[in-house]
Amino acid sequence: MKIGFIFECGPDGPDVQVCRHLVHKLDPTIEFVSSTLDNKKKLLEDSGAIAKVLLDECEKVIIVWDLYPAWREKGIKPCRHEDRLAIFQSLQAENVDFNRVFLVCIQEELEAWLLADNRAVKAMLEPLKHPHPVSRILRFPNPDRIHDPKTRLTKIFTQELGTGRRYVDYQHAIKLVREISNFAKIRRSDSFRRFALKVAGVEL
Numbered sequence: 320m321k322i323g324f325i326f327e328c329g330p331d332g333p334d335v336q337v338c339r340h341l342v343h344k345l346d347p348t349i350e351f352v353s354s355t356l357d358n359k360k361k362l363l364e365d366s367g368a369i370a371k372v373l374l375d376e377c378e379k380v381i382i383v384w385d386l387y388p389a390w391r392e393k394g395i396k397p398c399r400h401e402d403r404l405a406i407f408q409s410l411q412a413e414n415v416d417f418n419r420v421f422l423v424c425i426q427e428e429l430e431a432w433l434l435a436d437n438r439a440v441k442a443m444l445e446p447l448k449h450p451h452p453v454s455r456i457l458r459f460p461n462p463d464r465i466h467d468p469k470t471r472l473t474k475i476f477t478q479e480l481g482t483g484r485r486y487v488d489y490q491h492a493i494k495l496v497r498e499i500s501n502f503a504k505i506r507r508s509d510s511f512r513r514f515a516l517k518v519a520g521v522e523l
Contacts, residue, residue: 320346320348320349320350320378321349321350321352321376321377321378322342322349322350322351322352322377322378322379322380322381322518323352323353323354323370323373323374323376323377323379323380323381324338324342324351324352324353324354324380324381324382324383325353325354325355325356325362325366325369325370325373325380325381325382325383326338326353326354326355326356326362326383326384327355327356327357327358327359327361327362327383327384327385327388328355328357329355329357329489330353330355331489332355332488332489333429333488333489333492333493334383334385334429335353335355336489336492336493336496337429337432337433337492337493337496338351338353338383338514339351339353340493340496340497341496341514341515341518342518342519345515345518345519345521346518346519346521349518349519352373352376352377354369354372354373356369358388359384359385359388359402360388362382362384362406363384363402363405363406363409364405364409365409366382366406366409366410367406367408367409367410367411367412367413367415368409368413370382370410370413370415370420371413371414371415374415374416374419374420378419379419379420379421380419380420380421381420381421381422381423381514381517381518382406382420382421382422382423383423383425383514384402384423384424384425385424385425385427385428385429386399386402386424386425386426386427386428387427387428387467399424399426402424403422403424406422421517423510423513423514423517424510425510426463426508426509426510427463427465427466427467427468428468428469429468429469429488429492430465430468430469430471430472430488430492431462431463431465431468431508431510432462432496432505432508432510432511433468433472433492433495433496434459434462434465434468434471434472435459435462435499435504435505435507435508435511436498436499436503436504436505437456437457437458437459437504438456438498438500438504439495439496439498439499439500439504440456440472440475440495440498441453441456442498443491443494443495443497443498444456444475444476444479444480447479447480447484448479448480453479454478454479456475457475459507460507461507461508462505462507462508462511463508463509463510469486469488472486473485473486476491502515502523506523511523
């Protein structure tokens with residue numbers, strides 16, 4: 320089965336890398352076809368036109384975006400419902416079949432999925448900190464409730480590796496997700512469970 324994906328990042332950005340890995344982990348037979356829009360604003364406005372093109376070759380399309388944009392604006396809280404309405408308006412403008420398009424909004428951003436498995440975070444940091452041991456990594460029972468997860472992950476990097484080796488999403492996100500050996504902990508995220516269901520029909 321060929322599935323199209325639309326992301327709010329560059330062509331080989333962290334969202335693409337991480338989701339491609341997770342898709343192949345969920346079902347290695349799925350053919351992953353991605354299209355990227357540079358930021359959330361473009362995704363909300365242009366996803367209809369991109370989805371229309373992808374549906375010419377794919378069975379379905381999944382649109383994945385972070386609730387919070389890359390640059391958080393102080394005092395402005397984004398709304399998932401408003402995001403969905405904007406995407407549906409874009410799809411409707413292009414006469415796209417809603418039944419073949421599925422939306423996955425990550426709460427609050429991709430790093431919430433990465434922080435879901437504290438064992439994976441520790442395993443990824445160990446070779447970077449060798450020969451020194453990695454401290455105990457905090458466990459998050461509900462990843463979707465982590466406030467500002469990218470900043471939280473950045474603080475863990477600083478704490479373990481020092482200020483000179485910061486978390487860089489397009490370098491470290493894929494390394495971290497590769498350390499997630501199973502879905503036992505990441506399944507605690509409602510948005511990831513929706514992703515798994517819409518991608519592969521898997522109920523975690």
